[in-house]
Each structure stands twice: as structure tokens, then as C-alpha cells.
Amino acid sequence: MFDRLRTPPEKTIAFTIAVIALSAKMAKADGLVTREEVMAFREVFHIPPEDEEGAARVFNLARQDVAGFEEYAKRIRVMFGADQGTLCDLMEGLFHIAMADGSYHPGEDAFLARVAEIFDLPDTAFRRLKSRFVPDAEPDPFDVLGVTPDMPLGEIRAAWRQLVRDSHPDRMIARGVPEEAVKLSERRLIDINRAWEDISARAHA
Template sequence: MSIWTRITDLVEALRSGEGLAALFERLRTPPERTVAFTIAVIALSAKMAKADGQVTRAEVTAFREVFHIPPEDEPGAARVFNLARQDVAGFEEYARRIGAMFGDRKDTLCDLMEGLFHIALSDGAYHPAEDAFLERVAEIFGLDQRRFARLRARFVPEARRDPYAILGVDPDTPLPEIRKAWRGLVRESHPDAMIARGVPPEAVKLSEKRLIDINRAWEEISRQAA
């Protein structure tokens, strides 16, 4: 059974009038977390689309860059998106349930935030409402300002491309410690590590750009130190 078939089955099984947010209570166990991760990205993307008031073709394309959706499964993914947009539950309720579902797996929540940043920036603009939305989601997830700044520095054109922020270190950190942080981020970005923490194989493409950014930041810092 594909992940998309499982998602479609879960949506079909919702009781009449039950909101999509209720699904997150059913997906706490590890075998279901890849399904939960996918639904979380779809649902929060839908809520984020409401933040800036529109859904662009670029945002739809960006989602397909993160997740490969077979043509036969596109109606199911669209239904999840539409349910989230229509659900009376606000995005903060979604974020709280998702945060509780993944518990202390902050690395998985960072993976999820990365997908949201990718989609938010896909149309070439970063709306202030999107920034406020993502910052609030990160806060509810329990992600500290340094983690959020690291993501923002990688994705937002207006943000200063600070290599230290991307690696999550201070400029006065000794080079050996910076190298250690860089290597740790590289290990976290390995596809096998991402799948082990609940990121579905369909979304491991997220690691490609991350590794480019991480390695570029380390190269810049090490070159300045030479």
C-alpha cells in the first residue's frame, strides 16, 4: 500500500463532520509517522496559503518537488489540502497536535519546517504573513530562535546569508567546533537518517538543497579562516 493510498483511506474514514486535525491523534506510532509527516506538510501548507490569501501554481509545483505524487493519487492529496483549508480549526491547533505527535523529535519538526519554507518561497516572494505564520509554527513546535534563524537564513532572499547562522554556530566559535557542527548536520541530512526519523522517502529530496547550503557555509567559513 502506497503512502498516498493510506492517506486517502484515512481521509475517507473520517467520521462525518470530523475535522482533519483529528487524524493527528491516530498517527502517533512510528509506522504511521511517514503518513503523519506528509499530512502535516499538506495541512500546514493549506493553512499557510490562507495566510497570504492565495494559492499559486508555483506553490503547487513546489509541493510536487518535495513529494512525488502519482497521477492516480493527486485527488487524494488535493482533498487533504482542501479539508485543511476548510477546517474550522486554526493553524495553531494543527501545529500543537503535530508538535505533540512528534514529541521531542525536533529534527523531524525541522524537516517539516523546511518543506514549508520551500513551498512558501516557491513563488519568488516571501510575504510578511508567511513569515509570521512560520515563526509562530516554529514556536509552537518548541524550536528555538537559533533553529528558526538557521532555516530562514537558507531560504529567505532578504535574510542575510550568514554561514554561521546556517550551521547554527556563533562567529567566535572555534573552528574545530564549527567543523563538528557541520559534520553533525551532514549526518542528520543523510537520506537514511531522515527516513529513520519519519520523513517519507518521497520527501527525501529535501536533503539535496540542505546539503548544498550546509557544505557551502562550511566552505565559506573555512576559507575565511585559512
């Protein structure tokens, strides 16, 4: 799992089961769990070899239908409280699973929107994630940087620089995160820099 997901409460069995079940139900949100979605789960959420058999049982049971996903999302939300950074990491993994088959189904959109609501993530955070993963979702550069158009350019620049530091692949590699997580950070960094270029160009136009 991501580096943030290696310390309590992330090491608890309850958390592991909740993440596996929520991911399985995400894969089922469009009505069909594909091989690509299962592979996407394994890419982002690494399970130790000795736990794979148990994880497979949980995944296969949970993927039978979408029912109950809200309860798992609520459990995760309670575990992390106000730690929206980790919750956004989890949402990123769920988006990765949703897009693994190359399409974004309305059922998947409704599922992810509800999970984001349960996680108490701002609408801007959800739109930012969606614009990065869904090809036809037009990104708002201010949403991407988590800022507003009325903020001074200096504050926006500071927010951009912080996001670059947090998302730089070299930093992710140093933290020892899975290869797929590094790829996601590379994609995130491209979007962050593109958003800053857009905002900066508007300010100097």
C-alpha cells in the first residue's frame, strides 16, 4: 500500500478488510468485475504473500454486489478522522480501479461520489481527482491546485510548489511506495504543473 497506509490504524485487520471490500465493490459498481480491475487493485494495494489467500476470499465475497459499500467507507472514515491526505490516497486508488477497463460508468461515478461524501472530502477534491483520471472530465486548474480564483498569485504559487514537493516521483521512490503508486504520482505532477502554467498565463495575460 502507499507509504501512508503502513502505520496504525492502517496495520489493523479491520482496515485491511475494509479497503479490500470497498475496492471489490468499486470494481462491481459498473455491473461487471473485469480482470483489468482485479489487476489494478493488486497494483495499488499490495498484499503480503502470506495474506493473499485470505484477501482473495474477502475480495471475492465482497465483489458479488455493491450493497454495503457505504458501511466500509464509514469505517475507514472513522479510522482516519481529519486525515484527508490518506483518504485522498484511497480515493486515488479507487479511481485507478474504476478506469482500469478503459471506461467510466455512471454507476462508478455515483459510487465514488458517495464515498467522497462519506470521507467528507470537498467537492473540489473530488472534481480534481475525477479530472485526472476521467478523460472527458474537464479539469479546473484552481481545483487541481486546491485554491480559489480570488487568492493572491503568490499564495497560489506557494500551494503549487508544496504540491510539487509532495507529489514528486523521486520523493515517492524514496518512500518505497509500489511502482504503480509512483506512476500515479508522475501523472499527478504533470497535472499540477499544467494547472499552474494555466493560472500563471491567465494572470499575466
